[in-house]
Amino acid sequence: MSSSPPQDDNIEAKEADERQKARNAYPEGGSAAWLSVAGATACLFVSFGWVNVIGIFQEHYQTNQLRDYTPSEIAWIPSLQTVFFMFAGGIFAGKIFDDFGPRSLLIAGTILHVFGLMMTSISKTYYQILLSQAVCSAMGASLVFSPAFSSVSTWFLQKRGAALGIVAAGSSLGGLFFPVVIINMLPKVGFGWTIRTCAFIILAFLLFANFTLTSRIQPQKRPVEFLAFVRPLREPAFALWTLAVFFFYWGMFIPFTFIVADATRQGMSRNLSQYLVCILNATSLFGRTIPNAVADKVGHFNVMIVMGALTSILILGLWLPSDGNAALIAFVALFGISSGAGISLTPALCAKLSPIQDIGVRSGTVFTISAFAGLTGSPIAGAIISRSGGTLTNAIAFGGTGCAIGTILFVATRIAFAGWKPAKI
Numbered sequence: 001m002s003s004s005p006p007q008d009d010n011i012e013a014k015e016a017d018e019r020q021k022a023r024n025a026y027p028e029g030g031s032a033a034w035l036s037v038a039g040a041t042a043c044l045f046v047s048f049g050w051v052n053v054i055g056i057f058q059e060h061y062q063t064n065q066l067r068d069y070t071p072s073e074i075a076w077i078p079s080l081q082t083v084f085f086m087f088a089g090g091i092f093a094g095k096i097f098d099d100f101g102p103r104s105l106l107i108a109g110t111i112l113h114v115f116g117l118m119m120t121s122i123s124k125t126y127y128q129i130l131l132s133q134a135v136c137s138a139m140g141a142s143l144v145f146s147p148a149f150s151s152v153s154t155w156f157l158q159k160r161g162a163a164l165g166i167v168a169a170g171s172s173l174g175g176l177f178f179p180v181v182i183i184n185m186l187p188k189v190g191f192g193w194t195i196r197t198c199a200f201i202i203l204a205f206l207l208f209a210n211f212t213l214t215s216r217i218q219p220q221k222r223p224v225e226f227l228a229f230v231r232p233l234r235e236p237a238f239a240l241w242t243l244a245v246f247f248f249y250w251g252m253f254i255p256f257t258f259i260v261a262d263a264t265r266q267g268m269s270r271n272l273s274q275y276l277v278c279i280l281n282a283t284s285l286f287g288r289t290i291p292n293a294v295a296d297k298v299g300h301f302n303v304m305i306v307m308g309a310l311t312s313i314l315i316l317g318l319w320l321p322s323d324g325n326a327a328l329i330a331f332v333a334l335f336g337i338s339s340g341a342g343i344s345l346t347p348a349l350c351a352k353l354s355p356i357q358d359i360g361v362r363s364g365t366v367f368t369i370s371a372f373a374g375l376t377g378s379p380i381a382g383a384i385i386s387r388s389g390g391t392l393t394n395a396i397a398f399g400g401t402g403c404a405i406g407t408i409l410f411v412a413t414r415i416a417f418a419g420w421k422p423a424k425i
Helices: 007-025 031-046 054-063 071-088 090-100 103-120 126-153 160-212 227-234 236-265 270-287 290-298 300-319 325-352 356-387 393-418
Strands: none
Touching: 031 126, 031 160, 054 071, 054 160, 054 236, 054 270, 071 126, 071 236, 071 356, 090 103, 090 126, 090 356, 103 126, 103 160, 126 160, 126 325, 126 356, 160 270, 160 290, 160 325, 227 236, 227 356, 236 270, 236 300, 236 325, 236 356, 236 393, 270 290, 270 325, 290 300, 290 325, 300 325, 300 393, 325 356, 356 393
16 A cells, blocks of 8 residues: 655645746746846936936036035935935835836836936026936936836746846946036036936937836736735845845945045046046946846855955955055946946845735835935935045945945845855855
């Protein structure tokens, strides 16, 4: 008389079958999938790619329209623009994405982003620039940024890291393109027409994205439930992951904001210092693509931990003691690679820790909480600079420490999610 198979074996077989069915559900390619990648790349080009030029605006405002304000006061503009409204809108955009898909978000984002920049081009005072560039334009950028990653995640599983790396590369290309336009146009046509030209370029890319970006998952409208955003934080791995991203972003955006001003203070020519932003974004193109492709092979958490550690080491070990052009150029080149990987791997790991049907809401939770890190990080650094007599030593130490804490929490998240075992995680 044969005995029935052990219950544990039945459970493992069932789980393996479910995982195989999940893998088979993802096309991993096709015209619709790759058009979505192209549309999402365009979204990143004009959203994160645009806000990657904040170092130029910080330095420009300090020496022109807002020269009567302190670095800390001016830093509220890039802080609100770059991370707070870019990421804080994720909690609303994620809910709308899950309920209605990406289309309405793209339309609203296009209108707000372009209108905000048009208003920035005619702004003269602090509050006008704050409202138009840091609030209206940034909210629009947020609405096109959020559905980009979420939509592409629905088309890919095995190749998700590589696909999202291509999408994230759009921000590097935008961060390389827009500084060149701004640096070359500002002296010739002035601030107003420079910003308006950029707004028209952004409009063209967003029109393309509106026609190409789609989601594989049919939207399912659900009642608004606050607990839907809070519930994932009850999971130890997801809670640790959210905290890790918070601390990492708290420190990581400080170089983006202050590297140009620091280079100018150290004696670098104004023209060369502005091109540091181009160098950073050029190398981040590699950081947002190659590590993601490697992560598909060796594990997304494993690569994130390595790149987080490298970012911390570069800030504390290279930027902090830097003295002269060579050290600063070396720092921005290497920092572009490490920080680029940190940014591009974030949505991939959100998807790894989430059911795909809830990818919008759960990604929104992570990005919204981390938005408060970006909101406060640069102004705190600006206040530290003001109290330090204009030197950045203590502000750099603050940024590096934030990244180091975030990296330690990346390790803790990996352990909570998969244990200590050395594996592809």
